[in-house]
Amino acid sequence: MRMRRKKHLEERLADCGDMIIYMDRADRNYQVKDNKELIDCEALFGNSNPVEMEIGCGKGQFICELAQRRPDVNYLAVEKSSNVVVDAAEKALSLGIKNVRFMRGGAEYLECFVPAGIVERIYLNFSCPFPKKSYASHRLTNRRFLAIYDVLLKPHSEIWQKTDNRNFFEFSLEEFSDCGWTLKNISLDLHANEPEDNIVTEYEKRFTELGMPIYRLEAYRK
Amino acid sequence: MRMRRKKHLEERLADCGDMIIYMDRADRNYQVKDNKELIDCEALFGNSNPVEMEIGCGKGQFICELAQRRPDVNYLAVEKSSNVVVDAAEKALSLGIKNVRFMRGGAEYLECFVPAGIVERIYLNFSCPFPKKSYASHRLTNRRFLAIYDVLLKPHSEIWQKTDNRNFFEFSLEEFSDCGWTLKNISLDLHANEPEDNIVTEYEKRFTELGMPIYRLEAYRK
Numbered sequence: 001m002r003m004r005r006k007k008h009l010e011e012r013l014a015d016c017g018d019m020i021i022y023m024d025r026a027d028r029n030y031q032v033k034d035n036k037e038l039i040d041c042e043a044l045f046g047n048s049n050p051v052e053m054e055i056g057c058g059k060g061q062f063i064c065e066l067a068q069r070r071p072d073v074n075y076l077a078v079e080k081s082s083n084v085v086v087d088a089a090e091k092a093l094s095l096g097i098k099n100v101r102f103m104r105g106g107a108e109y110l111e112c113f114v115p116a117g118i119v120e121r122i123y124l125n126f127s128c129p130f131p132k133k134s135y136a137s138h139r140l141t142n143r144r145f146l147a148i149y150d151v152l153l154k155p156h157s158e159i160w161q162k163t164d165n166r167n168f169f170e171f172s173l174e175e176f177s178d179c180g181w182t183l184k185n186i187s188l189d190l191h192a193n194e195p196e197d198n199i200v201t202e203y204e205k206r207f208t209e210l211g212m213p214i215y216r217l218e219a220y221r222k
Numbered sequence: 223m224r225m226r227r228k229k230h231l232e233e234r235l236a237d238c239g240d241m242i243i244y245m246d247r248a249d250r251n252y253q254v255k256d257n258k259e260l261i262d263c264e265a266l267f268g269n270s271n272p273v274e275m276e277i278g279c280g281k282g283q284f285i286c287e288l289a290q291r292r293p294d295v296n297y298l299a300v301e302k303s304s305n306v307v308v309d310a311a312e313k314a315l316s317l318g319i320k321n322v323r324f325m326r327g328g329a330e331y332l333e334c335f336v337p338a339g340i341v342e343r344i345y346l347n348f349s350c351p352f353p354k355k356s357y358a359s360h361r362l363t364n365r366r367f368l369a370i371y372d373v374l375l376k377p378h379s380e381i382w383q384k385t386d387n388r389n390f391f392e393f394s395l396e397e398f399s400d401c402g403w404t405l406k407n408i409s410l411d412l413h414a415n416e417p418e419d420n421i422v423t424e425y426e427k428r429f430t431e432l433g434m435p436i437y438r439l440e441a442y443r444k
Contacts, residue, residue: 170408173395177405184400186392188410188437215410 006083013082016089016102023105023113038115044101045074053078053114053152054123055107055140058203060088060100062125065199067092067100075100076114078107107145110152119152124161126203129168141172146179150221158220162190164207169215181219190214228305235304238311238324245327245335260337266323267296275300275336275374276345277329277362280425282310282322284347287421289314289322297322298336300329329367332374341374346383348425351390363394368401372443380442384412386429391437403441412436 006012013020021039042048050073054063057077067075077100079085085104092100103113127140136142141161149159159181163169176183187193191208204214228234235242243261264270272295276285279299289297299322301307307326314322325335349362358364363383371381381403385391398405409415413430426436 166410166414170410173408174406177399182399183405184396186395188388188392192388 009082012086019089019093019102020085021101021103023103023109037113039113041074049074050120051118052121053119056127057088058084060091062199062201063100064091064095064097067097071099076103078103080106110148114152116151117154120154120157122149122159126163129165141175143175143179156220158218160218162214162216164212164214176219182222183217183219185218187216188213190216234308241311241315241324242307243323243325245325245331259335261335263296271296272342273340274343275341278349279310280306282313284421284423285322286313286317286319289319293321298325300325302328333370336374338373339376342376342379344371344381348385351387363397365397365401378442380440382440384436384438386434386436398441404444405439405441407440409438410435412438
């Protein structure tokens with residue numbers, strides 16, 4: 001589903017200033033090795049705190065809550081759609097959150113913008129499951145993305161994934177495993193034994209209220 | 223729960239003849255390297271067909287159905303309890319099944335009886351989940367058992383596991399992963415997309431009728 005372009009989108013994006021980093025893909029030919037525009041996180045955030053990422057942050061509810069809870073961590077939140085990321089950035093601005101920046105663009109361009117080996121955790125929350133098999137390469141746990149995350153993450157750092165979609169979770173378990181990642185802290189019904197610090201998004205809340213299980217995993221490289 | 227010793231058990235076991243192999247552990251000190259009594263499968267079955275195993279076969283419903291469906295495979299079915307294995311062996315005898323033998327004893331003794339590298343598949347069906355953490359070492363997907371299966375299996379051969387117990391399945395996924403096994407064909411609700419050749423035991427049927435998901439995985443060494 002393609003969303004209609006929001007009214008005044010350009011003005012609103014401009015008002016968000018440097019809260020949004022644009023992974024411009026005008027030429028659609030980013031050469032990872034030759035054409036990097038690497039972010040300097042220390043300059044960006046004004047400190048050398050650890051960096052974590054959410055990929056597919058939607059309207060930013062999760063990342064804003066997390067950033068408020070953990071002010072000593074810096075967050076990069078990636079979202080493909082301008083229509084959506086503008087809501088997220090406005091939310092962070094309205095809450096006065098200083099330790100988040102949003103990156104507009106597809107995860108396939110991340111290596112051009114994020115230095116290798118600096119990310120201490122990646123969150124994948126309720127990513128689009130792309131149920132059709134022919135779209136499997138778009139799933140954010142497809143091996144082409146896992147290879148990118150592997151470059152971005154510090155050694156032994158983790159990906160934390162949550163989803164309500166059973167088939168997507170089965171796919172994710174198999175893809176991580178086949179690509180040599182180690183799985184831990186798997187939950188096949190997160191709310192049966194909910195960790196105290198779990199951040200429940202609106203989306204997650206709705207599915208849980210319908211009695212549907214939320215699946216969760218952590219994956220890391222040994 | 224310890225079952226009462228069945229009446230006439232010794233006579234019934236004797237009547238099963240060489241349908242049951244006894245992994246005798248009278249001395250409780252089996253030395254895997256020094257004290258092997260390895261089975262000669264060709265002599266036992268009178269052919270050189272491939273060998274598969276079920277570990278924890280209970281009363282033998284699954285293995286008897288599988289053996290009848292696939293007469294060109296030989297099956298070794300392991301069960302700890304004499305009280306239970308006797309029912310399984312009597313069932314196989316009454317059905318005239320020639321390609322199954324039962325092994326009475328704990329899976330920890332298998333290396334003393336089964337030659338290394340001959341098993342083409344291991345089935346773990348609804349194994350006891352041992353929910354208490356202090357009994358985790360008894361779970362049949364505990365790493366001490368995975369190490370034994372690794373010795374018994376031919377290279378690249380698989381373990382097929384089914385269970386209705388969520389926590390046991392979470393444990394199994396993590397244990398396989400942490401021990402370097404690769405996971406595939408995971409199902410978090412087997413009967414939502416049931417494979418045609420799935421053998422449904424009484425136990426599985428009861429849980430499915432209650433609307434509870436059946437979990438399944440395959441694990442192999444790359």
